[in-house]
Amino acid sequence: MxxxxxxxxxxxxxxxxxxxxxxxxxxxxxxxxxxxxxxxxxxxxxxxxxxxxxxxxxxxxxxxxxxxxxxxxxxxxxxxxxxxxxxxxxxxxxxxxxxxxxxxxxxxxxxxxxxxxxxxxxxxxxxxxxxxxxxxxxxxxxxxxxxxxxxxxxxxxxxxxxxxxxxxxxxxxxxxxxxxxxxxxxxxxxxxxxxxxxxxxxxxxxxxxxxxxxxxxxxxxxxxxxxxxxxxxxxxxxxxxxxxxxxxxxxxxxxxxxxxxxxxxxxxxxxxxxxxxxxxxxxxxxxxxxxxxxxxxxxxxxxxxxxxxxxxxxxxxxxxxxxxxxxxxxxxxxxxxxxxxxxxxxxxxxxxxxxxxxGYPISCIQFPESGRETTLAPRKTRTATPRRILIAGAGPAGLKAAAVLAARGHAVTLCEAGPQAGGQALLAQLLPGRAEFGGIVTNLLREVREAGVTLRLNTPVTAELVAAEAPDRVILATGARPRAPAIETEGAHVLDAWAVLRGEGNPGSRVVIADWRGDWIGMGLAEKLARDGCSVRLFVEGIAPGETLPFYVRDEMAARLHRLGVEIRPYARLFGADSDSVYFTHSASGDAIVAEAVDTLVLAQGHDSNRDLAAALAGWPGRVEIIGDALTPRSAEDAVLEGLKCGIQD
Ligand code: SF4
Structure with a gap:
C-alpha cells in the first residue's frame, strides 16, 4: 500500500x-x-x-x-x-x-x-x-x-x-x-x-x-x-x-x-x-x-x-x-x-x-491539540479516578468530550436526541461545495468508537433519565435553536435558514436573506437558493458577508455569489416584513432600507442556546457542566476545543 x-x-x-x-x-x-x-x-x-x-x-x-x-x-x-x-x-x-x-x-x-x-x-x-x-x-x-x-x-x-x-x-x-x-x-x-x-x-x-x-x-x-x-x-x-x-x-x-x-x-x-x-x-x-x-x-x-x-x-x-x-x-x-x-x-x-x-497560533478545527502540543495535548493522560459520565448531545462538542474522556479511562455514555450524531455540522454539509464539512462528524464518530464510548441515538436526556442512570458527572452539549428576532412580520412569508437547508418550506422565487452573524449560513444559503433558480438578495448586518469566516473561504464564497448574480447589501439591520417587502435600517445611519417584491424572508439570525435540561437538573446534586452551543452559540471549532478542554478534566 x-x-x-x-x-x-x-x-x-x-x-x-x-x-x-x-x-x-x-x-x-x-x-x-x-x-x-x-x-x-x-x-x-x-x-x-x-x-x-x-x-x-x-x-x-x-x-x-x-x-x-x-x-x-x-x-x-x-x-x-x-x-x-x-x-x-x-x-x-x-x-x-x-x-x-x-x-x-x-x-x-x-x-x-x-x-x-x-x-x-x-x-x-x-x-x-x-x-x-x-x-x-x-x-x-x-x-x-x-x-x-x-x-x-x-x-x-x-x-x-x-x-x-x-x-x-x-x-x-x-x-x-x-x-x-x-x-x-x-x-x-x-x-x-x-x-x-x-x-x-x-x-x-x-x-x-x-x-x-x-x-x-x-x-x-x-x-x-x-x-x-x-x-x-x-x-x-x-x-x-x-x-x-x-x-x-x-x-x-x-x-x-x-x-x-x-x-x-x-x-x-x-x-x-x-x-x-x-x-x-x-x-x-x-x-x-x-x-x-x-x-x-x-x-x-x-x-x-x-x-x-x-x-x-x-x-x-x-x-x-x-x-x-x-x-x-x-x-x-x-x-x-x-x-x-x-x-x-x-x-x-x-x-x-x-x-x-x-494573528494567533494555528490549530485545527477537528484536532485542537494541534498547536497546543505544550499545553492541552499533554493533559490527555489516563485518569486515576475513572467516573461514569453521561453526555447529552452528540454534536461536535459532545463527540469530542466523549472521545477524550473515554480514551482517558472514564466510562462514557453519549446520548443524542435525534437519529444522527453531528449537530449543526450535518446542516453545514448540505450547502453547495461544503459536503466535505461532514467529514468532521465522520472523524469524531470514529474517535468516539475507538475510545469505547457508548453512543445512544434517539435518546433525549431528561431529568428522569439522569436520576435513573445516576452518573457521577453530566455534560450538557445540547446545542442551540435558531434565533427568532422580535420583529413585526405580519403577512410575511418567513422561513428559518435551518428549515430551508433541510428542504422544508417553499421559498418562492424572490428571496431576501437577513444575515445577522456573517458566517457560512447566510452566504451558503444565498448560493444554494441562487443555484435553485431564485433571485436572491443577501442583506448583512455587518460590513460584509462572511465576516466571521476565514478570508480564503469568504473570498471564494463571495466570488461564487458574484457569478450567480446575488445582490449583497451591507449595514442592514432587520426591522420587519410584510406580505411583499422586508424592512431594514442602515446600521450606521439608521436610515430606512426597503427590499420590495419579496416572496420569502429567510432568517439567518444566529442561535439561542438550548439549556432546557440545565434548568431541569437545577436540583440534581451531581456535577453538571455545559459546553458548546448550549453554553453560548459557538462555531464548530469553538465547540470541539471546548469538548477537549472538558475532556482533559477529571
Ligand atoms: Fe483543520 Fe480545517 Fe485547517 Fe484542515 S483546513 S487543517 S480541517 S482547520
Whole structure:
C-alpha cells in the first residue's frame, strides 16, 4: 500500500525516507523573530508522525523582509540556537528539515506597531490586496538582500538544517522581479526574461556559494498565479529549466496563487471548493522541463491522492501540510496500512490559515491539540479516578468530550436526541461545495468508537433519565435553536435558514436573506437558493458577508455569489416584513432600507442556546457542566476545543 509514497527519494545529497512533505506555513508560534518551545513541539509532533521532510515557515532574510509581526528572522546569529534545537528535535525522528528563505517585496501584511508598512519592490507598482505602494529597490539594496539570502542560508546550515527553500511563489519578491507586470525596471534587473530572472539566479548562486554542494536548495514557485497580473506560465517553466541546467537548485516546489490579489491568494491555502491535488498538472509541466525532483502542493489531503499523483508521474513528492495539521500521525497511519484511521482535513481553513490571518497560533478545527502540543495535548493522560459520565448531545462538542474522556479511562455514555450524531455540522454539509464539512462528524464518530464510548441515538436526556442512570458527572452539549428576532412580520412569508437547508418550506422565487452573524449560513444559503433558480438578495448586518469566516473561504464564497448574480447589501439591520417587502435600517445611519417584491424572508439570525435540561437538573446534586452551543452559540471549532478542554478534566 502506498509503495511510491513510502519509497526514499534524494534532494541533492539529502535522502528522505518518504515523499510526504510538511510545507512551509506560518504558525504564529515564533516570538521576536525566534524559534520557541511551542514551535519545536509543533514540528516534533509531525516528525514523530512520520513526515519525510518538514519545511519550516518563512524566515526573513533582511530587515526589509518583515511582513508580519510574528515571523522568524534569520538575519542574526542570535537565531542559530533556536534553529538548532528545532533541527535536532525534527531530525531525531528521521525527518529531514529545510528552512524557507523569504522576502515579501510589496506583499507586506502588517507592522508590529501599527505604523504604515514600508515595502520595497522592483518597481512602484501597488499591491491591490494590502493596498501598499512600494519603494523601488536600489541596486545597493538588491545586492544587500541577495547577500541576506546567502547569510541566512549559512545560518540554517550552521544550525544543522538539511537545506533551504527560496520562496519565489505567490508573488513574493523573487516572483515580483520575474513578472513584467510588476517589474518595470529598465536596468539589468528588468526587461527581457534573462534580466528579470537575474535576482533569483543571483540568490541561488549566492546560497550555493555560501553553503556548498551538500546543503539542499529547493525553489518554490507558483505554476499558475491565478491573477490578472500573473506571471506567464511558460516563463515560469523557462526559469526552472534555466536553474536546473545551471545546477543552482536541487528541487522544485510547485504550488499556485499570488498573495497580491484576492483571486490569487485563495490558492495559497485552497479551501474545500477546490479538487484534491488540482495543482498536479502545473507540477507536471515543470517536471517535464527539469531533471530534478518536483514537489507539488495543493489540497492533497489523503495518501491515496498523493500516491495517485506520484504514480501518474506528475511529481516526486507531495506537500500534505494541512493533512498533518489535522492529523500529525497521517504518515504513520498510511504506512501501517490503516488509512481509514486518518483524521482527514476538510479544507475548511478555519483554525489553520484562519488563525494566522487573525494573528494567533494555528490549530485545527477537528484536532485542537494541534498547536497546543505544550499545553492541552499533554493533559490527555489516563485518569486515576475513572467516573461514569453521561453526555447529552452528540454534536461536535459532545463527540469530542466523549472521545477524550473515554480514551482517558472514564466510562462514557453519549446520548443524542435525534437519529444522527453531528449537530449543526450535518446542516453545514448540505450547502453547495461544503459536503466535505461532514467529514468532521465522520472523524469524531470514529474517535468516539475507538475510545469505547457508548453512543445512544434517539435518546433525549431528561431529568428522569439522569436520576435513573445516576452518573457521577453530566455534560450538557445540547446545542442551540435558531434565533427568532422580535420583529413585526405580519403577512410575511418567513422561513428559518435551518428549515430551508433541510428542504422544508417553499421559498418562492424572490428571496431576501437577513444575515445577522456573517458566517457560512447566510452566504451558503444565498448560493444554494441562487443555484435553485431564485433571485436572491443577501442583506448583512455587518460590513460584509462572511465576516466571521476565514478570508480564503469568504473570498471564494463571495466570488461564487458574484457569478450567480446575488445582490449583497451591507449595514442592514432587520426591522420587519410584510406580505411583499422586508424592512431594514442602515446600521450606521439608521436610515430606512426597503427590499420590495419579496416572496420569502429567510432568517439567518444566529442561535439561542438550548439549556432546557440545565434548568431541569437545577436540583440534581451531581456535577453538571455545559459546553458548546448550549453554553453560548459557538462555531464548530469553538465547540470541539471546548469538548477537549472538558475532556482533559477529571
Ligand atoms: Fe484542515 Fe480545517 Fe483543520 Fe485547517 S482547520 S487543517 S483546513 S480541517
Amino acid at each position: 502506498f509503495a511510491k509514497l513510502f519509497s526514499p527519494v534524494r534532494i541533492g545529497s539529502i535522502e528522505l525516507a518518504n515523499r510526504i512533505v510538511s510545507t512551509g506555513h506560518d504558525t504564529v508560534m515564533a516570538e521576536e523573530g525566534h524559534v520557541t518551545d511551542r514551535l519545536i513541539a509543533y514540528h516534533q509532533a509531525r516528525a514523530e508522525g512520520g513526515a519525510g521532510l518538514i519545511v519550516v515557515q518563512v524566515s526573513g532574510v533582511h530587515e526589509t523582509a518583515r511582513y508580519t509581526s510574528h515571523m522568524l528572522m534569520a538575519t542574526s546569529d542570535d537565531a542559530i540556537p533556536g534553529y538548532t534545537r528545532l533541527a535536532q528535535a525534527v531530525q531525531a525522528h528521521g525527518t529531514r528539515i529545510f528552512g524557507q528563505l523569504f522576502h515579501p517585496g510589496r506583499e507586506i501584511m502588517e507592522t508590529d506597531d501599527g505604523t504604515a508598512a514600508i515595502a520595497y519592490a522592483p518597481s512602484a507598482v501597488p499591491n491591490s490586496r494590502f493596498r501598499v505602494m512600494p519603494i523601488p529597490l536600489s541596486l545597493n539594496l538588491i545586492a544587500e538582500i541577495v547577500q541576506g539570502y546567502a547569510d541566512s542560508a549559512a545560518r540554517l546550515q550552521r544550525a544543522g538544517f538539511d537545506g533551504c527553500e527560496i520562496v519565489a511563489s505567490h508573488g513574493y519578491l523573487p516572483a515580483q522581479f520575474l513578472n513584467p507586470a510588476v517589474n518595470l525596471r529598465d536596468d539589468d534587473y528588468g526587461g527581457p526574461l534573462a534580466n528579470r530572472m537575474r535576482f533569483l539566479v543571483e540568490i541561488a548562486a549566492a546560497i550555493r556559494h555560501a553553503t556548498g554542494p551538500d546543503f539542499a536548495i529547493s525553489l518554490r514557485l507558483s505554476g499558475d498565479e491565478r491573477d490578472v497580473e500573473a506571471l506567464d506560465q511558460s516563463e515560469t517553466v523557462a526559469v526552472c529549466r534555466h536553474l536546473d541546467t545551471a545546477g543552482l537548485v536541487d528541487c522544485f516546489h510547485v504550488t499556485a496563487g499570488n498573495s497580491a490579489s484576492l483571486s490569487g491568494a485563495i490558492h495559497i491555502v485552497p479551501p474545500m471548493f477546490y479538487a484534491a491535488g488540482y495543482t498536479a498538472p502545473l507540477a507536471a509541466q515543470v517536471k517535464a522541463a527539469v531533471g530534478r525532483p518536483v514537489i507539488v502542493t495543493g489540497r492533497i489531503n489523503q495518501p491515496q491522492e498523493a500516491e495517485a499523483i506520484l504514480a501518474a508521474g506528475h511529481a516526486d513528492l507531495c506537500g500534505m501540510t494541512r493533512a498533518m495539521i489535522c492529523d500529525p500521525e497521517m504518515p504513520a497511519k498510511a504506512r501501517a496500512g490503516a488509512p481509514d484511521r486518518i483524521r482527514a482535513c476538510i479544507g475548511c481553513n478555519q483554525a489553520c490559515i484562519g488563525h494566522f490571518h487573525r
